[in-house]
Amino acid sequence: MPATPGCSCVRSLQGPSPWAALLLRLMGIVPRVRQMLQPLSDCCLPDDSGDDEDGTASPADKSELHDTIKKLSLKLDDLSTCNELVAKHGVALQRSLSELDGLRIPCESGEKLKAVSERATLFRITSNAMINACRDFLELAETHSRKWQRALQYEQEQRVHLEETIEQLAKQHNSLERAFRSAPGRAANPTKSFSEGSLLTTKGEDSEEDEDTEYFDAMEDSTSFITVITEPKEDRKAEGGTTGSVEWTSDNVLDSTSLVPQGPPKVKRRVRIPDKPNYSLNLWSIMKNCIGRELSKIPMPVNFNEPLSMLQRLTEDLEYHHLLDKAVHCTSSVEQMCLVAAFSVSSYSTTVHRIAKPFNPMLGETFELDRLDDMGLRSLCEQVSHHPPSAAHYVFSKHGWSLWQEITISSKFRGKYLSIMPLGAIHLEFQASGNHYVWRKSTSTVHNIIVGKLWIDQTGDVEIVNHKTKDRCQLKFLPYSYFSKEVARKVTGVVSDSQGKAHYVLSGSWDEQMECAKIVQSSPSSPSLDGKQKTVYQTLPAKLMWKKYPLPDNAENMYYFSELALTLNEHEEGVAPTDSRLRPDQRLMEKGHWDEANTEKQRLEEKQRVNRRRRLEACSRGCGAEEAEKEAEVYVPLWFEKRLDPVTGETACVYKGGYWEAKEKQDWHMCPNIF
Template identity: 95%
Template sequence: MKGRGCWETASVRSFCSSRCLNKFKKDDSGDDDEETASPADKSELHNTIKSLSLKLDDLSTCNDLIAKHGAALQRSLNELDGLRIPYESSEKLKAVNERATLFRITSNAMINACRDFLELAETHSRKWQRALQYEQEQRVHLEETIEQLAKQHNSLERAFRSAPGRAANPTKSFSEGSFLTSKGEDSEEDEDTEYFDAMEDSTSFITVITEAKEDRKAEGGTTGPVDWTSSENVLDGASLVPKEPPKVKRRTCIPDKPNYSLNLWSIMKNCIGRELSKIPMPVNFNEPLSMLQRLTEDLEYHHLLDKAVHCTSSVEQMCLVAAFSVSSYSTTVHRIAKPFNPMLGETFELDRLDEMGLRSLCEQVSHHPPAAAHYVFSKNGWSLWQEITISSKFRGKYLSIMPLGAIHLEFQASGNHYVWRKSTSTVHNIIVGKLWIDQTGDIEIVNHKTKDRCQLKFLPYSYFSKEVARKVTGVVSDGQGKAHYVLSGSWDEQMECAKIVQSSPSSPSLDGKQKTVYQTLPAKLLWKKYPLPENAENMYYFSELALTLNEHEEGVAPTDSRLRPDQRLMEKGHWDEANTEKQRLEEKQRVSRRRRLEACSRGCGSEDAEKEADTYMPLWFEKRLDPLTGEMACVYKGGYWEAKEKQEWHMCPNIF
């Protein structure tokens, strides 16, 4: 009977252990955490729990069988003890009973070990689960806090815009420019502008409009004997150039953008601080143009440079060049969608000699970091080239896009060579609210022949500023540092220039800062934005030029962006097929890189092979040292237009 009691105790322990194991399964099932865990985490968790459940069921079944057969064996042995059997048989029975006892002891030890393991695993499992639950709760709390802050930020903006007494159009008879303002003067701006470096020794200026008949002798020195009337034919109404009907009929519309709703924050919240070009993004956030085509859009107001060719004064020419540099941002005001990242070796040509008097070629010369080389030749007497590398970071509330690289512009007749760099673009309201874009920072344009300079400042938008939104201010100075023109306007609408006839220091303010007062003649319009096409809001807010960039053309290189299949499918509205095709192209690009890495590894070490695999040899551009900036940059080496004329594209890589 004692043996039966031991086996019954083992059965009870087994039953309790089974109950505890089932409880352990339920505690680790993570039902309460399904909403906070990511799909990948939940899938892995469910598979692990399912596997553990099957093993625990097997152990429970074995435990029940051991208890059942052990109890039956003990009963049989007890029955044999009551029978009258010969001495020899009793000895054998005694040996069997001893073996059964040893088996019972071993089984009890195994069950006890399983119970101890279960208790230990259960204790640590609860601790791990509490730690995981805490981390998940902290993450959810952080997301809710950020979202709540964004909502309050949005409410504050609406309240400010609807506040009574706010001037609808805060224009003044004179303009007070915070040109190159210091950090102290920007203290009232929102925190999104904190990462823009301001110059400590910056100056400010005030412009006062005066009449041409007033005395122009400066108290502190005049700005130079430049005759204003000599520039009227060139500068006055420089952007009001009537558009000639194109000699080639171009398309004026594309299929309307499908009304697909997709939460950007659901994708971007896991990418804070990461490089945007390395984040796999669906085409739902794109527009049906590549970055190469967006770069070509900078030429929309090329007529400003055509006019600048005829300027006899370098400072007048600088005004038009500055207006051209600002005009390139006018296409971005409503364009919050992301252009396609070009494939390595992808090209885009714009052959418009008859319509625009120019030819443009872009090539993607690097994938990480993404970099594009661009060269433009105009038959009107100028050429432009640049290599732009895009650095972008998602910072939680906003996305900052920082173009790196110098832009060169040269006029053949005069030899004037201008160099400048692009400003920073910022996309706001990533979490909550309507997306909007802002341009901020300083641009310095330098004429390396005459040493003329133009300092442009893109003022960041502020809820509390009295200035007009998207304001741009600037001053054009000659090689001796004397100011000749004041520039003002907005990067999304127009730019004006006013000739300076007198300059003097103002009275010091309460904080001891002093501004320069410029007396100017009435301003003249340099550039004005073209109106958008009809139904532009349903066509990604494309301009007339942008609508034609992805139009199919015969004779282009097989690497041209117009032939990119995922971009073409997206333009037609087939976004699901476009996403599938985009994944195929990206995988094909990864395979090509692995092949380059394998080819390099045969002749050099692993580290050198890694560098070689990332060093792509462009087809139409080559790396050269820029003598003006001291940087290595890709410069057009020729051959593309000759290859197009002969239709010899055998050297082009197969990227699509």
């Protein structure tokens, strides 16, 4: 375009002005963007050739794609900057052309100015369209790249998982071969099934060469030992191993024929409760008021509960008390330990379907179980603290044992699941032998709190110690795993004496049964590929110690209560006025009147808060204001008292006596009015 003298606007298009430089820069960026977008387009477009051989993107391809997207984003920013500057200078150019149009200039120059203005407008519109097209293309490319990145990441994770599984199987195979070659009395047929960690499972097919030895499968690293089952007639000796007697010293005690108590009960108990009504519940209307609050302080409606209190739930642990009645007659402390371990595991059997929470007891609430006639025991529980919730428990058996504990419940909500950690030691003492056993409960986990079907699992290690003989039992509650070939809810363990010598191996599941097998020989296995070495135990055939009672008919409509649980809230005359069976909201819920139960529950909780404020006021008059809040939480239990436990070194509530004497006299004047 020829220059017109006196027209500075037109002359500026010919020289290196900023606007012209930007236009040139923009024109130079376009082919570069097109060049960069081409490989991206090739990468994102589906391959219609049908050849999937090279369809899997490598990490290098993924990184290159990531870098390309990053570079494109930077170039898009440059384009946006250029677009803004082009629009700015284009507006200024049009304004200048309009001003020139108003001046007195020759007609020929006016026509040229008009043509320049039109071209500038078209150029600006075209540049804006180009910028928008580039932006749309890049957004489309980013969308497809994210989709393929997610697919690629998923496939990579699956590949890594499969590689880890194959590697684990290879390690197992190698380790099992080594253990098989070094196991004492190994079968002549090397194709027999053999693996690590699992004990006392159902027998499979035996090899024709050796019908007396059997090996079992388990998950890698589930336990630290390997078990080999042999018949008593096979008194094999392992080189460098430990030999022991092959006879059971107390067959009449550890025999499964006496698992179920004999004789009908003298008092007829109820065998059913009203069916659970089907109430709808707006979860959000409840949870929105609970955000940020401590879990134990959240007021929950009875819709989440079962019609039993925590005190009654704690008493349910005594359902298989006959295991302890049998343990009284054991002459061997390690055999007695086996039955104590089975009793400790049996307390979890009622929780497998019981996903509803029990009622939180009121402070001072009690629950008695007076079953000397049929069960041979008396049990008393009292709620000794409200925050944190803590219950003291004492059991006396006429068969020669007593049990006591103080359990504090600590819970943590972790989003998808709820962890319930019982804190406190459980004490069991046999009067004749003086054997004093102490253990602690495992962690309970409630899964699928937000979405899905609720289910509960027990996990962790439990150590039972006989503080008189120093015998120990190490129990391991294996967590459920979708990829595990083990049975769900599995428990394994080893019983050892004070010298560390293993005498029994235990196995089973906490919701079904427990078995024990006597160890006759032990020897170390060959180290595995990862350097770990397990102990090989050669045992006698397993004996069944405990098996869960079947649930009553229609249990699914009665909160999955066991036969004992159905009787716990049965009305009984002569109990203390603080007994859980007299709690009105719990009774209304059991009858199916949930709306009335919720109203009554709120009344009781408000009454408890009023009583706490009264203690606070009484304490503030006798002590400083700073100590008032602390002292307000100090509650003096009625039937228990704080003592220093000489065994654990902890302070715990221990039964101080007087309850059964008060019941005999029907003198309850000392009981608080909590209901």
